[in-house]
Amino acid sequence: MGVLLAIVVWGITLALSIPFVTQTWWMPEAITELGREIDGAFNFTLLGTGVIFLLAQGALGYTVWKYGRHSDQPASSSHGNNFLEFLWTCGATLLFVGLAVFGYSMWAETRFIEQKSMAPSEDRLIIEVTGQQFVWNMRYPGNDNQFGPTDINLIDDAASNPVGVDRSQPGGADDIMVSEMRVPVNADVEVVLKSKDVLHNFFVPELRIKLDTVPGLVGKLQFRADREGRYEIVCSELCGLGHYKMVSFLHVVSQEEYDAWIKEQAEFVF
Amino acid sequence: MTEVQVSPEVAGYTEVHRHPEPKSFIWKYIFSVDHKVIGIQYLLLAVVAVFVGMALSLLVRLRLIWPNESLPLLGDLFPVGAPGGVMTPEFYLAMLTMHGTVMVFMVLTTAPQGGFGNYFLPIQIGAADMAFPRLNMLSFWATFVSFMLLMAAFFVEGGAPMSGWTGYPPLSAVPEATVQGIGQDLWIASIAVFCIASLLAALNFIVTTLDLRAKGLTMMRLPLTCWTWFVTAILALLAFGVLLAAGVLLLMDRNAGTSFFVPGGLVVSDRQIDHSGGSPILWQHLFWFFGHPEVYIAILPGMGVTSHILSTFARKTVFGYKAMVYAVLAIGLLGFVVWGHHMFVSGMSPYSAFVFAILTMCIGVPSAIKTFNWIGTLWGGKIRFTSPMLYSIGFVSLFVTGGLSGIFLGQPTVDLYFHDTYFVVAHFHLIMGVAAIFGMFAGMTFWFPKMFGRMMDEGLSKIHFWTTFVGVYAIFGPMHYLGMLPHPRRYAEMSDVDYLLTTGAEGLQQFITVAAVLTILVQFLFLYNFVRGIFAGKECREENPWEATTLEWAVPSPPPHDNFAGKVPHVYRGAYDFSLQGAKRDFAMQCNDDKAVYGDQPGSGD
Numbered sequence: 001m002g003v004l005l006a007i008v009v010w011g012i013t014l015a016l017s018i019p020f021v022t023q024t025w026w027m028p029e030a031i032t033e034l035g036r037e038i039d040g041a042f043n044f045t046l047l048g049t050g051v052i053f054l055l056a057q058g059a060l061g062y063t064v065w066k067y068g069r070h071s072d073q074p075a076s077s078s079h080g081n082n083f084l085e086f087l088w089t090c091g092a093t094l095l096f097v098g099l100a101v102f103g104y105s106m107w108a109e110t111r112f113i114e115q116k117s118m119a120p121s122e123d124r125l126i127i128e129v130t131g132q133q134f135v136w137n138m139r140y141p142g143n144d145n146q147f148g149p150t151d152i153n154l155i156d157d158a159a160s161n162p163v164g165v166d167r168s169q170p171g172g173a174d175d176i177m178v179s180e181m182r183v184p185v186n187a188d189v190e191v192v193l194k195s196k197d198v199l200h201n202f203f204v205p206e207l208r209i210k211l212d213t214v215p216g217l218v219g220k221l222q223f224r225a226d227r228e229g230r231y232e233i234v235c236s237e238l239c240g241l242g243h244y245k246m247v248s249f250l251h252v253v254s255q256e257e258y259d260a261w262i263k264e265q266a267e268f269v270f
Numbered sequence: 271m272t273e274v275q276v277s278p279e280v281a282g283y284t285e286v287h288r289h290p291e292p293k294s295f296i297w298k299y300i301f302s303v304d305h306k307v308i309g310i311q312y313l314l315l316a317v318v319a320v321f322v323g324m325a326l327s328l329l330v331r332l333r334l335i336w337p338n339e340s341l342p343l344l345g346d347l348f349p350v351g352a353p354g355g356v357m358t359p360e361f362y363l364a365m366l367t368m369h370g371t372v373m374v375f376m377v378l379t380t381a382p383q384g385g386f387g388n389y390f391l392p393i394q395i396g397a398a399d400m401a402f403p404r405l406n407m408l409s410f411w412a413t414f415v416s417f418m419l420l421m422a423a424f425f426v427e428g429g430a431p432m433s434g435w436t437g438y439p440p441l442s443a444v445p446e447a448t449v450q451g452i453g454q455d456l457w458i459a460s461i462a463v464f465c466i467a468s469l470l471a472a473l474n475f476i477v478t479t480l481d482l483r484a485k486g487l488t489m490m491r492l493p494l495t496c497w498t499w500f501v502t503a504i505l506a507l508l509a510f511g512v513l514l515a516a517g518v519l520l521l522m523d524r525n526a527g528t529s530f531f532v533p534g535g536l537v538v539s540d541r542q543i544d545h546s547g548g549s550p551i552l553w554q555h556l557f558w559f560f561g562h563p564e565v566y567i568a569i570l571p572g573m574g575v576t577s578h579i580l581s582t583f584a585r586k587t588v589f590g591y592k593a594m595v596y597a598v599l600a601i602g603l604l605g606f607v608v609w610g611h612h613m614f615v616s617g618m619s620p621y622s623a624f625v626f627a628i629l630t631m632c633i634g635v636p637s638a639i640k641t642f643n644w645i646g647t648l649w650g651g652k653i654r655f656t657s658p659m660l661y662s663i664g665f666v667s668l669f670v671t672g673g674l675s676g677i678f679l680g681q682p683t684v685d686l687y688f689h690d691t692y693f694v695v696a697h698f699h700l701i702m703g704v705a706a707i708f709g710m711f712a713g714m715t716f717w718f719p720k721m722f723g724r725m726m727d728e729g730l731s732k733i734h735f736w737t738t739f740v741g742v743y744a745i746f747g748p749m750h751y752l753g754m755l756p757h758p759r760r761y762a763e764m765s766d767v768d769y770l771l772t773t774g775a776e777g778l779q780q781f782i783t784v785a786a787v788l789t790i791l792v793q794f795l796f797l798y799n800f801v802r803g804i805f806a807g808k809e810c811r812e813e814n815p816w817e818a819t820t821l822e823w824a825v826p827s828p829p830p831h832d833n834f835a836g837k838v839p840h841v842y843r844g845a846y847d848f849s850l851q852g853a854k855r856d857f858a859m860q861c862n863d864d865k866a867v868y869g870d871q872p873g874s875g876d
Contacts, residue, residue, distance in 0.1 A: 001655040008740065009667055016671070016747045025751035025774055027687065038683050045684060049674040056670045059645050064663060067584070068653040074856065075849040076650030080590035084646070085639065092638035096631040099681055106683045107623060133447065133538070155537050164537075193617075197538045198441040199550060201615065201690065205756050205769070208687050214550055214617045215440060216533025234767055236615075236690040236758045238434050240441060240448055241360040244761035 002068020006061035013057040020046065028206050031227040031252065034109055035208035041103050048095055110209055110221075118222060119188040127181060128192045130163045131200030131213040134242030136233060137162045140176040142266060148172020155196070163196070176265045182251040184258040185228050193219035201237035204250050212237050225252040289403060291831040301411075303403035304831065308410050309389030310721065312380050313714075315410075315417060317800070319376035320707075322421075324790050326369035331783040333362045335776075337763035351429055359762035360449055363432035366760060368423070370435030371457065374564065375464050376417050378706050382571035383506070384413065384471060386713045387499040389721060391475065393822040394493050396484025396839040398832040401477040405470050412467035419460035423453040431457045434760065436561070439531035439553050443523040444545070446538045458521045465514035468506050475503035484821070486841035490595070491860070493820045493845040494588060497595055498574030501602040505563040505570075508606065513560035516553060523548065554616055558609035565702050566605040570598060572709020573640060573669075576662045578845075579712050580644055582818045583659035584651025585856050587846040590643045597636035597643075604633040614682045615689045623682045630680040637673050641666065652849075652856075656816070657731035661712035664739045665705050671743075672701030675750065690760075693753025696746045704742045711735070714800070719815050723827045724807030730799040734792060741789030748778045819859050820845055843867075 019025060030036045118124070128139040128147060141147050148171035155164035166172045183189050193202055195213035202221070203210035206229075211219045235246035253261070292298045302308060332341060340355035351361030388406065392399055400406045423430045428450035433442035441447050442454055479500040483492075492500075519530040523545075531553040534546030581588045588594060610618065610626030644666045653659065675697040678684045688694060711734075718726045755773050757764070764770040764779070814823040821839055822829070839861050847858040850867065858867040 001660075002653060005655070005660070005663065008736070012667075012740070012743045012747075016743070016750075019751055025754050025778065027754055027756070028769065038686065041681065042678070042684050042687070045678055045681065049677050053670065053674050056641060056645070057667060060648075060663070060666055060670070063645055063648040064653060067648060067651045068655060071652070073652070075585040075652040077587070077849050077851055078589065078646075078650060079587055080593065080643070080646065084642070085590050085593045088642045089635060089639055092635045093632075096634040096638075096677065096680075097628060099677065100627045100631040103627070103681045103683045104624065107620070107627075110683065110686065152535055152537060152542060155540065157540050197536055197543075198444070198447050199438055203690075203758070205687070210615050210686055210689060212615055212617045215536055216549065217551070217617050219617050232767060232769055234758050238363070238438065238441065238760045241358070241363060241432065241762075243363075244359065244763055245766040247766050 002064045002066075005068070006065035009057055009061040009064075013054065013061075017050065017054065020050065028231075029227075030208055031206045031225045031229070031231070032208070032223050033226070034106070034223070035206065037106055038110075038208045041099075041106060044102070045099060048099070052095075118224060121190065124188045124190045124222070125183060126190045126192060127183070128163075128194065129181070129202055129213070130194045130196055131202070131235070131239070131246075132162060132196040133198065133240050134235070134246040135162075135179060136181075136202075136235075136246070136248040138178045138181045138248075139163060139165070140178070140262065140265070141171075142174030142176050142269070144171055144174055146171040148175050163194075174266060174269055176262070176269060178265060180249045180251060181233065182253060182258060182261055183225065184255045185252050186224060186226055187255075187258075188224050189222065191221045191223075193221065198239050199237045200235050200239045200246065202233065203236040204231050204233050206231045207250075210236050225250075228252050228254060289399070301407060303399075303407045305388050305392050305400045305403065305406060306721075306829065306833075308406050309385050309387075311410050312384035312388060312413070313386075315414060316377050316381035316385055316710075317797070319372050319380070319417065321793075321797070323369050323372040323377060324793065326365045326372065327786065328790055329357065329365045330362065330369060331786045333357045333365075333762060334764075335780050335783045337765065360432050361429070362762040363434075363760065364430040364450075364453075367432055367434050367457075368420075368430045371420060371461075373703065374435060374568070375461065376413075376420070378568035378702065379464075379468065379564070380413060381710050382568065382575075382706065382713070383475070383499060383502050384410065386495075386575070386710075386717065387475060387502070387571060388471075390717065390822055391478060391496055391499050392482065393825065393829060393833050394496050394820050395479065395482060395487055396821050396834065396841065397478060397482035398834065400474050401481055402474050405474050409467045409471040409474065412463055412470070416460045416464040416467060419456050419463060423456040423460070426452045426456065428453050436557060437520070437553075438557075439520065439523065439548075439550050440533075440536060443520055443532050444536065444538060444543055445524065446541060446543060455521065455524060458517050458524075462514055462517040462521070465510040465517065468510045469514070472503040472506035472510070475499055476507065479503070484839045484841050487860070490592070491841060491844045493574075494577040494591070494594055494598075495571070495574040497598055498570040501598050502567050502570045505567050505602055505605060509560040509563040509567070512556055516556035516560070520553065551613070551616055551618055554613050554618075555609070558612045559606075561612065562609040563605045565698070566601055568702050568706045569669075569709075570601065572665060572706045572712075573598070575709045575713045575716070576644065576665045577640075577647070578820075579658045579662040579716055580647045580666075581846045581848065582716075582816055583654040583656055583662075584648050585654070585848045586647060586651040587844070587848055588643070589646030589649070590639075591844065591846065593639055594643055597639045600636040601633060604629060604636070608633055611680055611682075611685070614685045627680060627682050631677070634673070634677060634680070637669075641670055641673075656715075657726075657728055657735060658712045658716035658816075660732065660735045660739075661708050661715065664735065665708040665712060667739075668700055668705040668708055668742070672697060672699075672705055676701070687756060688753055691753040691756040691758055692749040693756070695759050696749035696753060699746050699749070700742075704746065711738075711796070716816070717822075718803055718807075719810040719812075720822055720827050720829070722804050722807070723809065723811055724803055725810045725815075726799050726803040726807055730795060734796045734799065737792045738789060738796075741785055741792060744785035745782055745789060748782050752778050814859075817855075817857050819847055819857050821860055824859055824861050
């Protein structure tokens with residue numbers, strides 16, 4: 001029975017591991033520098049845990065195979081081995097805590113310090129994203145590069161004012177509301193995340209970043225996409241019965257295409 | 271066969287704690303204060319709950335592969351949730367929510383601790399009962415009421431809640447945000463009552479372990495099962511109080527107009543919601559302050575049972591007993607300071623993620639120590655492949671697999687991608703769900719002869735082990751690949767996400783559903799074996815059929831009302847004295863003195 005158990009454990013171990021080697025089901029390619037760095041951390045973790053996975057399951061299978069045979073030898077009376085305990089405690093600590101420390105600067109970049117070589121805040125393209133059941137509302141500041149004030153009493157989905165922009169105020173008149181996000185390639189973008197009702201989560205797999213939109217709080221993400229294309233924005237926090245269809249798109253386009261688009265949208269405002 | 275050694279100086283001590291044996295059916299089997307009856311009550315509750323939970327997961331799996339198909343019978347059973355046999359998205363979410371809640375609270379929390387712990391802690395430490403038998407009865411019946419409240423949520427208008435087992439507000443707090451009403455309130459009430467029951471039980475376990483140990487049974491001689499029940503009880507005592515408070519606050523937000531978790535300025539479907547000043551993130555902190563220790567509440571007893579059984583059937587003492595004890599303590603301690611890793615993308619201060627990440631990775635260390643020591647226990651052993659042994663070895667394999675995916679999720683940067691995808695679903699099901707349940711299978715087959723004086727059929731148990739072991743890997747292994755795509759979790763269907771339709775998610779989901787259906791079917795084999803075992807299993811009146819060492823194997827099967835028939839056992843040695851050199855047999859029970867173990871020659875063991 002020990003042999004059978006060993007074969008099953010090893011078989012499962014291999015079957016689980018192979019798709020991670022062949023990358024049969026895999027992440028879409030990252031489109032930011034930071035995304036590729038995060039992929040580096042992922043790959044390093046995959047390597048480290050992969051080795052431990054194979055070794056641990058391998059040892060488990062080997063042990064039940066070797067010591068599961070009928071033999072006249074009595075079992076060992078060993079109570080343990082302090083040196084071994086010390087060794088694997090230190091090994092595990094180094095690897096695990098090492099991984100945590102290793103990821104620090106990356107985490108800092110994603111969330112709260114100016115990303116390396118990113119434009120200062122005032123020179124970024126700022127887009128306000130407001131989640132609501134079950135759509136994404138994207139607001140661009142328009143020609144004046146300023147978001148107008150909002151008023152909760154002006155919120156009216158039917159009148160295409162889902163976040164209550166006060167059009168009568170300076171700054172608000174030219175704000176652009178769209179349902180899909182469009183950014184120029186290689187532009188420094190800051191996404192300001194808000195929610196009208198419940199929790200949602202802004203997630204673009206190719207950007208490798210996600211953040212909850214929390215009513216009452218303002219969240220911020222930055223990115224610079226360096227590859228043109230159409231990428232999906234999927235809600236990743238349970239937000240109600242339509243959670244599965246709360247999907248939108250991020251279009252990364254050339255600067256010219258973007259300029260033409262934003263001009264067209266600006267005309268549409270009035 | 272084995273003689274319980276009586277120490278005269280404490281004879282009579284048990285008299286104080288002994289309650290007379292009840293005669294009537296009601297007091298003997300229903301409102302019993304006997305820890306053994308209560309333990310079995312908890313186990314039966316968990317068996318009912320686990321089949322309810324599995325049925326719910328079956329519905330979830332079917333909805334995922336046939337979102338628009340009409341399923342036979344379903345339309346008649348759930349005219350509102352599945353009109354014409356087609357499950358609505360909100361019905362899917364309700365089933366998902368109830369599956370998680372039933373499994374986490376009514377199965378993973380009750381069976382390992384309330385069930386096996388209740389039955390065997392007192393016997394393993396040589397006590398006649400728990401420290402507070404009446405409180406014990408109250409704990410069980412409160413748990414029962416809690417289960418009934420939860421089940422009631424299915425039958426009220428609007429049906430069961432759909433905000434997930436984590437119940438994040440505002441979704442759970444603002445009735446306008448869902449189509450539901452009182453179901454969510456019943457869910458909260460159920461959990462609040464469950465918290466009270468668990469708090470009472472935790473007190474009982476802690477006092478029992480500290481106060482009622484037999485003479486000679488020092489803490490460092492405790493079976494590892496007792497250590498894990500003890501530490502689990504401490505976790506429960508500290509964690510459930512917080513959840514209770516959070517639940518009461520949420521209930522008030524829903525019904526009393528308070529705003530603990532709901533901020534101002536909410537607009538749901540163009541309607542302004544009358545709340546102000548609350549914080550949705552506060553709930554997450556309170557919930558996960560409970561929720562993370564809860565993971566260890568579910569898994570620690572499984573670890574204890576596994577250590578216990580591996581040692582018994584490898585005929586070898588636990589490798590590094592002290593290291594195992596310290597690892598359990600370290601897991602218990604660290605378990606309270608890592609809750610923030612559930613909230614890396616919640617919008618909480620990114621600074622705190624630094625701290626939570628380091629502490630989270632630290633908790634991998636004692637987990638690794640335990641794994642190495644389990645393999646060390648098997649190493650050099652003389653393994654007997656009984657069914658409890660197979661389940662325990664399966665536990666180790668599942669624990670390794672489920673634990674390692676945690677290394678990805680514990681790093682905030684990598685978690686950014688995997689958070690709320692099927693990768694997480696795979697992770698927590700393997701480690702907290704399936705591994706813990708393998709611990710229960712192991713415990714059930716191991717202790718069954720002691721509890722019922724009969725055996726479960728070994729052949730059936732083994733068939734069940736092989737199929738379930740492969741089955742659970744077939745279910746949860748591919749979920750890692752879904753997470754790679756990445757498939758977000760809690761999606762009622764994938765039709766609206768373009769990349770899922772082109773990357774093979776559908777095939778994976780179908781494979782998982784097939785594996786789930788087969789694995790669920792096999793569980794009826796276990797149920798059959800269990801029920802058949804109680805009434806018609808092979809009789810086993812032997813005290814110690816497994817040739818094990820701890821005190822429960824020194825009393826009759828099933829044990830008498832006060833466990834030791836008025837005697838007080840005396841403990842002479844550690845819990846896992848197997849294969850001692852020079853001993854007459856390859857095991858020495860805790861109640862055997864050196865003379866009994868070695869005969870008249872001087873002992874050469876420790």
